Amino acid sequence: MTATLFFVQALNGLQFGLILFLIAAGLTLVFGVMDFINLAHGVQYMVGAYLVAAFSAWTGSFGWALLLALPSALAFGLLLEVLVFRHLYDRDHLDQVLATFGVILFLNQGVRFVWGAAPLSVPVPELLSGSVEIANGLLYPVYRLAIIAAGLVVAALLYVLVNHTRVGMLVRAGASNAAMVSALGVNIQRLFMVVFGFGAMLAGFAGAMVAPILSVEPGMGDNILILAFVVIVIGGIGSIRGAFLAALLIGLVDTVGRSFAPNLLRLVLDPAAASQTGRAIAPMLIYIFMAAILFFRPSGLFPVKR
């Protein structure tokens, strides 16, 4: 029983980790290439979820909604870049934190203004509804497996894009030394826009994918943003590989920790105290984990060489 439960929790952790990776990938690239802290990355995830909710209500099909939501999320990201973020690249981190905080306030209220404060729900697409038996007697929702598959595919595509294409090369070069890339005749402003738009689209994609299993509500991006920050800090800012590993680690530690911390503590404490302490410690686990990693590796697991 415990082994199967562990297996299910590990799958949940993997799924959560992959969603985190989709968000963290954009965040770490934007930070690595542009030295820009974007707190508003979480609201781009929220906007992705809202777009898919709106489009799926309009078209009645999740597939079409996703197809429409991705370019819209991209366009929205580019719009924000032109309107706000572009003016902040040469500011210090403090100004960036504050201005993007302003964007969060605006957009959290903005979606409430447009769609109301009540959570929206998006139906799970017909094709991916239901469960499959993955071991004897163990059912797992197909849609969650689809998220895992989509996350892995995007991660693979991202790997090829960053490591084996010309744009990817420029992005990696930009992460090491943006000024030098610019001096070599690359239009760095355009590179910034591409990276930014792409990051926004990835976050939007993550939001769109989780829309059917979570409630779509204002502020849904705020907490996941913090987790994405934890991921990129552990992974080493600017490193896609670091973000991938750290996202999976965080996903697993968080999900598995929440269900097993009380059980583990039962070995040393009486059941009531164990479940109480376990519930208190579980949500703190990833932060303790992060503090421990940074204590030994202050620049994360895979620091980008500058």
Add this chain to the structure above:
Amino acid sequence: MTEIAETQSAPATSFTTRFEIVPLVLFAAFAAAPLLATFSGAEGYVLSLLTRVMIFGIAAMALDLILGYGALVSFGHAAFLGLGAYTVGILASHGFEDALVQIPVALLASAVFALFTGAISLRTKGVYFIMITLAFGQMLYFLATSLAAYGGDDGMTLASRSLVAGTDWLENDFTFYWLCLVCLVGAYALSRSIVASRFGRVLRGTRENSVRMEAIGFQPFRFQLAAYVISGMMAGLAGCLLANQAEFVSPAFMTWQRSGELIFMVVLGGLGSLHGAIIGAAAFLLLEEFLPEILHASSFFLGEETRAHLAENWKMVFGPLLILIVLFVRGGIMGLLRRPHHG
């Protein structure tokens, strides 16, 4: 972190008598406010609003001590507010209702938490520091939400304000107001003397160039850690007062958005002037309080329904306002006060 230092428009050494006036006027205004409040007809409302302003003024000033003078962008300072508030709440629920017990315990708890998190955070630099302090803040936030015995997500209501040596003086709003003012002035005087001391100069030197400070024989880490602990304790004190003001304690006191608001207060007022942080806190809270009404009043040419809608969604104006302030008002309110003088 040197970028932050560069945005500093005037070093604290160029203090002229002109700017000594600002804190005096500020504290005089706070001292005179209760008198005016009695005439305003909405005494309770005015007093409680101004008490909140002073409490957040203390917290923002605590942050300014490390942000303005040490260029340490702590994005988790609301955790100390929460720590102070929860100390009051938890002790009160176990029968320790006296502020003379609660405040020392809260200060100790804040100091220990600051020492522990600071020792880890200060090993890192720049953006890593921002995010680690953020993560520690979140850690405490989630701890608070999981404390089922103390209200969990919903928080808990205090039975009454803290006692002082067994008497219930603080139940009187005026007495509580004066206590907050005393704390504010005390914290200001303490911060001012810290900034002016050798310790403060080393801290500022570290802000400008920590490599050079090391070269002349200082260990920046120790000074930064000490400043971080002092700042955390001051914010913890503000938390004790906040719990008493609201007579309520909840995890909402230490969300990361609250930490962001504290940073905004400091920047709005002007980095590195201490009283600027108090002015920033006042401006922020008053704006938050009155923006819905300002919007409603200033949109008189629109239909009543649209006006109500606009007032309800005031955050859609507040957010862009914040962005515009960051982009165009450099040096904050103190910077604006300073500009005509320096030309």
